[in-house]
Amino acid sequence: MNQKNAQACCPAPNSEPDLRPIEGPEADDELAALSKALGHPARVQILRILARKTACICGDIVDELPLAQSTVSQHLKVLKEAGLIRGEVDGPRVCYCLEPRTLRRLKVLIAGLLTSHRTSTINR
Amino acid sequence: MNQKNAQACCPAPNSEPDLRPIEGPEADDELAALSKALGHPARVQILRILARKTACICGDIVDELPLAQSTVSQHLKVLKEAGLIRGEVDGPRVCYCLEPRTLRRLKVLIAGLLTSHRTSTINR
C-alpha cells in the first residue's frame, strides 16, 4: 500500500573480475552455498522482483508474496548472507537490491561445470 | 578398487534449444528446483567428478566421496530427479553421466535474472 520512491541506494556496479577459482573444493562449496540460497521458490521470486524493479525496493516484497512478513524477512536474510542481495537502511525502511556480481559469479561457476566437460563443443 | 572401463553410454548430445520460458512462475519453480538439487556440497562434487571424467562412471563416485554408499546413492537420485544427470544400467553396474542440457538450462535461467536487471550493460 505504498510504492515508495525507489531511492538511489545500492550503488557501485563494481565490475571488477572475480579472482576466485572456478574449480576445486572452495569453488564447490561456494557453488553449493549459492545454489542452496537460490533453492527455494520464494527466494527466486524475491530475486525476480528485485531484478524487475530496475532499482531497489523495501518491504513491498512482502506485499507481492503470499507469506508473512517475518518469513519474507527470513528469506531476505538468507539471500543477503549468500551475497545475492544487499540491504541498505533508509530511515524506517530497508532498501534491498540485487548484487549482480554474485549472480554473475554463480553463472560462471555453473558454466565451469560445463567447460570441463567433453561437450564443450556445443557449450556456448 | 575397480576403475572400470567407462562405457560408451550417455549418448545423444541433444543440442536442441530449450523451448521453455525464462521468466514467470514456472521458470521460478524450475530454477528453484535445479538450485536446490545443486545446493549440497556432495552433489556439486558428484557433478564435478562426472564433468572431469570425460565419459561416465559408475559407483567409483562412492570411492571418491567420504560418504556411505547409500548416501551417495541418495544424492545421485536427487540429481537424477532434477535432470542434472542420467543413469544407465550396464550389467551389474550403473553408469552415470552429466546431462549438459540441464546445466545449460540452469545457466540460462540464472542469466535471466541478470538480463532483466538494469546492470545488463556490464552483464556479459
Next chain:
DNA sequence: CTGGTTCATCGTTTTCTTACGATGACATGG
C-alpha cells in the same frame, strides 16, 4: 544353481528448514 558384486531402497535418527505469531528495535511524524 550358488556366491559375489553392485547398486537401490527401507527404516531410523538427527539435524536443518520453513513458516508463523509475538515481541523488540528504530526512525519519523505529530
Next chain:
DNA sequence: CCATGTCATCGTAAGAAAACGATGAACCAG
C-alpha cells in the same frame, strides 16, 4: 515525548533433508 509504521529477531511447531546400516533386487562368474 508519544504513537505509528517498518523491519528484524525470537521462540516454536511441523515438515524436509541428510546420514547411516541393513536389506533386497539384479546381474555375472563359476
